[in-house]
Amino acid sequence: MTTPELAVATPRHASPWTVRTLLILLVLDLTYLVNAMDRQVFAILLPDIKQAYLLTGTQAGTLSTIFTLGMGLAGIPAGYLADRIGRKRVIIASLLLFSITCALQATAHGLVDLTAWRILSGVGEGAQNAALYAAVGAYFHRNRAVAIGSINAAFGLGAFAGPLWGGALLSSTGNWRVPLLVFGGLGLVILVVMAFTVPRSATETGRQEAPRELPTTGREIRFFNRRVVCCAIATLAAGFSIYGYLGLYPTYLRDAHGYSGSQISVAAGMFGLGALTSVFCGMFADRLDQRLVNVAGFAAIAGCGAGIFAFADAYPAQLVLSLVLGIAFTGIVYTNTNALMQRSVPAAKAGRASGLFVAAMYLPASVSGYFFAAVKSGLGWHTAGVIQLCAIPVVGLVAMAAMGTARD
Numbered sequence: 001m002t003t004p005e006l007a008v009a010t011p012r013h014a015s016p017w018t019v020r021t022l023l024i025l026l027v028l029d030l031t032y033l034v035n036a037m038d039r040q041v042f043a044i045l046l047p048d049i050k051q052a053y054l055l056t057g058t059q060a061g062t063l064s065t066i067f068t069l070g071m072g073l074a075g076i077p078a079g080y081l082a083d084r085i086g087r088k089r090v091i092i093a094s095l096l097l098f099s100i101t102c103a104l105q106a107t108a109h110g111l112v113d114l115t116a117w118r119i120l121s122g123v124g125e126g127a128q129n130a131a132l133y134a135a136v137g138a139y140f141h142r143n144r145a146v147a148i149g150s151i152n153a154a155f156g157l158g159a160f161a162g163p164l165w166g167g168a169l170l171s172s173t174g175n176w177r178v179p180l181l182v183f184g185g186l187g188l189v190i191l192v193v194m195a196f197t198v199p200r201s202a203t204e205t206g207r208q209e210a211p212r213e214l215p216t217t218g219r220e221i222r223f224f225n226r227r228v229v230c231c232a233i234a235t236l237a238a239g240f241s242i243y244g245y246l247g248l249y250p251t252y253l254r255d256a257h258g259y260s261g262s263q264i265s266v267a268a269g270m271f272g273l274g275a276l277t278s279v280f281c282g283m284f285a286d287r288l289d290q291r292l293v294n295v296a297g298f299a300a301i302a303g304c305g306a307g308i309f310a311f312a313d314a315y316p317a318q319l320v321l322s323l324v325l326g327i328a329f330t331g332i333v334y335t336n337t338n339a340l341m342q343r344s345v346p347a348a349k350a351g352r353a354s355g356l357f358v359a360a361m362y363l364p365a366s367v368s369g370y371f372f373a374a375v376k377s378g379l380g381w382h383t384a385g386v387i388q389l390c391a392i393p394v395v396g397l398v399a400m401a402a403m404g405t406a407r408d
Helices: 019-053 057-065 067-085 087-107 111-139 141-173 177-197 226-257 261-285 290-311 315-343 347-365 368-379 381-391 393-403
Strands: none
Touching: 019 057, 019 087, 019 111, 019 141, 019 177, 019 226, 019 261, 057 111, 057 226, 057 368, 067 087, 067 111, 067 347, 087 111, 087 177, 111 141, 111 315, 111 347, 141 177, 141 261, 141 315, 226 261, 226 290, 226 315, 226 347, 226 368, 226 381, 226 393, 261 290, 261 315, 290 315, 290 381, 290 393, 315 347, 368 381, 381 393
16 A cells, blocks of 8 residues: 555656566566575674684674674665765665675675775675665666565575585585685676676666656655655664674574574574565565564564563574564565665655665664673573563654654
């Protein structure tokens, strides 16, 4: 369900579904799949990295999520550049940056340069996010949530495959550096494919359009309207809650439950598998009140958090809850909030909306690993986990309530 205000903020020359446009979307999806593999493999490697550099628990927790600092810092500038110089150029530059810095993490001599490469890798990923979501959202505006959902589904595949493939490379070589080198090289391959197969006409839809006016008042649509602000607050809560959890979930499974490396890889990968539902969830988000869809997503995150940290001791239960958490966050909250924020601004400012989304998601996430590790040190895994996944999502519920009804 969209309001009149949102309906006028769509580009005039967007594309319907055809074989050609689906192939373009597939290539763009692949760029994000590699992003996810690079990002998610680090948590599997973290115990070995912690041992190699003699890190404390807090240092390891911070390192696990520090890349989100780079993502958050890059979001707004990258969104502005995507609107000004072109989304394809920003996507290509960002692919190059995060692929090279992913590989350079394997060459780190200590905590300082490893942290630097992690942050720069995040800058590349954040810039890609801002430009990629803006390009896809504008080109497929009639089915924006579905198209954005396909990007998130690609992330889910990468998040599922990354830990498994990375874990297999680690087991076969005994060297945590090998997965980082392999995934960095794969990113460069996808960069070349994207550069030669995705036309600028697909990525730049709506970028040059003049500002629209509200049909009821004749005033120009403001960028910082109530929907945008509420979406930003909800995004902040979601990012802080989930990324602290993702960075330390494998460590929790090993320390609290004593699971093997292969069991941990599968459990961590189930979260990414849940993101495969993003396209299906996007179909609902394109047709329903997106505010209420988000309420369901945040409630599901809290429920899964209680199960993971307070009730589920059995390994199969952890697998199911990790899967459902992936559906709730990536399939529902991430997809839906991203699409809703873009719908709330003029098409020519879609890049800036996407950049704000990235900043709100990942700047708080950059300190969430430190927060989770610090609370765990004082209160233990179970209490810290409930705070991380049950208490913090309440902020998102409040933001959705403050947004008002779909007809406001």
